[in-house]
Amino acid sequence: MHNIFSRVNNVSALLSSCVMGLLAAIAVMSMVSSVFEAPLEGGSVVVTGVTVVPGKGRQHKYEHARVEFEIDSDLSPLFNWNTKQLFLYLDAEYTNAKGVKNAVVIWDRIVRRKEDAKIHVAGRQKYAFKDLSGFRDAAATYTLRYNMMPHVGALMYGTAGTTNGTVSFPPMINHS
Amino acid sequence: MWPTRIRRVRLRHAAAATYLPHPRQFLLQALAVALSLSSVLMAHTALELLTNCKSPAVVVLSASMEPGVRRGDLLLLSNYAPQRYANGDITVYQVPGHAIPIVHRVLQTHDSPLTQQFLTKGDNNDVDDLALYDGLEWLEAAHVVGKVQGIIPFVGYVSILFNEMPRMRNGVFGIIGLASLFSS
Numbered sequence: 143m144h145n146i147f148s149r150v151n152n153v154s155a156l157l158s159s160c161v162m163g164l165l166a167a168i169a170v171m172s173m174v175s176s177v178f179e180a181p182l183e184g185g186s187v188v189v190t191g192v193t194v195v196p197g198k199g200r201q202h203k204y205e206h207a208r209v210e211f212e213i214d215s216d217l218s219p220l221f222n223w224n225t226k227q228l229f230l231y232l233d234a235e236y237t238n239a240k241g242v243k244n245a246v247v248i249w250d251r252i253v254r255r256k257e258d259a260k261i262h263v264a265g266r267q268k269y270a271f272k273d274l275s276g277f278r279d280a281a282a283t284y285t286l287r288y289n290m291m292p293h294v295g296a297l298m299y300g301t302a303g304t305t306n307g308t309v310s311f312p313p314m315i316n317h318s
Numbered sequence: 319m320w321p322t323r324i325r326r327v328r329l330r331h332a333a334a335a336t337y338l339p340h341p342r343q344f345l346l347q348a349l350a351v352a353l354s355l356s357s358v359l360m361a362h363t364a365l366e367l368l369t370n371c372k373s374p375a376v377v378v379l380s381a382s383m384e385p386g387v388r389r390g391d392l393l394l395l396s397n398y399a400p401q402r403y404a405n406g407d408i409t410v411y412q413v414p415g416h417a418i419p420i421v422h423r424v425l426q427t428h429d430s431p432l433t434q435q436f437l438t439k440g441d442n443n444d445v446d447d448l449a450l451y452d453g454l455e456w457l458e459a460a461h462v463v464g465k466v467q468g469i470i471p472f473v474g475y476v477s478i479l480f481n482e483m484p485r486m487r488n489g490v491f492g493i494i495g496l497a498s499l500f501s502s
Contacts, residue, residue, distance in 0.1 A: 291469065
C-alpha cells in the first residue's frame with residue numbers, strides 16, 4: 143500500500159543508502175589516491191642534548207631522560223580533501239639493559255591546517271621519559287611519525303624524519 | 319441446543335477474522351521481520367569473525383580524543399594477532415571491573431619476548447591514562463578490545479540519542495515493529 147509510512151520509509155532508506163554509498167566511495171578513493179602519493183622527503187630530526195637524572199615516580203625510583211631536539215619537516219603534501227588532521231609524534235626507541243624494547247612518545251602535536259604543516263620545532267620533550275632499570279649503555283633512535291586522520295575512512299600512518307643512527311644516553315648525573 | 323451452539327462458533331470465527339484478516343500474510347510478515355533481525359545479527363557476527371574483534375564497531379561518547387575523533391563518530395576496529403600495539407595506534411581498551419570501554423592513543427610501549435606493557439593517553443587530555451587504570455600500572459593485550467582502523471563521522475549519533483532517551487528508542491522501535499507487522 144502506498145500509505146505515508148511506506149513513502150517515508152522508502153525515501154529515508156534511499157537517502158541513507160546513498161549517503162553510506164558516498165561515504166564508502168570517498169573512503170575508498172582517498173585510500174587509493176594515498177597509494178600514488180610520493181613519500182615525504184627532506185624531514186630531519188636532530189637530538190641536540192640528552193641528560194639523565196635520577197627521579198621518583200609514583201611507586202618506584204626511575205631514571206629520567208631529558209631530551210632536546212630540533213625537528214624540520216614539511217607535511218603539507220599529506221593534506222588533501224579528506225584530511226581532518228595530522229597527529230605528529232616524536233618516538234624514542236631503545237632497548238634497555240634488561241632486553242626490553244621500549245618506544246616512548248616524548249612530544250606530539252596536532253596539525254589541523256595545511257598552513258601549519260611546515261614544522262620547525264627546536265624544543266624539549268613534553269612527556270616523561272623514564273626507565274625503571276635505567277638508560278645505562280643504551281642508545282635511542284628518535285623518529286618523527288604521523289597519523290593521518292581522515293574525515294571518513296581509514297587511519298594512515300607514516301614516518302616524516304628520523305635521526306641519523308642512534309643517540310647514546312650519557313651516564314646519570316648524581317646531584318647528591 | 320444445536321442452533322445456539324453453531325451461532326457461538328460463528329461468532330468466534332468472526333471475531334478472529336476482524337483481528338487477523340489474512341493469517342498467512344501475517345505469518346509471512348512476521349517471518350520477514352525475523353529475517354531482517356537475524357540478518358543484522360549475522361552481519362555483526364561475520365564482522366566479528368573478519369576483524370577478530372568482539373565489538374568491531376563502536377560509537378564514541380566522550381570528547382577526550384577531539385578533534386581527531388569526535389563524539390558520535392563510528393569507529394571500525396580490528397584486533398588481529400599478534401596483539402601487539404605500536405605508539406600512535408588508537409586502541410579501545412577496557413579496564414577490569416569497568417563497564418565502559420575507552421578509546422585512547424598509545425603513548426608508550428615496552429616489549430618483552432612474551433608480554434607487552436603499554437600506556438595510553440587521550441589526544442585532548444593533558445595527562446596520560448594512569449589514573450584511569452584503577453591500580454594497574456600498565457595496560458596489556460588482554461585489556462584491549464581492538465585497534466581503530468577507520469572512522470565514519472556522525473553515524474553514531476543515532477545510537478547516542480537512543481541511549482540517552484530510552485522513551486524515544488522504545489517509541490521508534492515500537493512503531494517500526496508494529497508498522498512492519500501490520501502494514502501490507
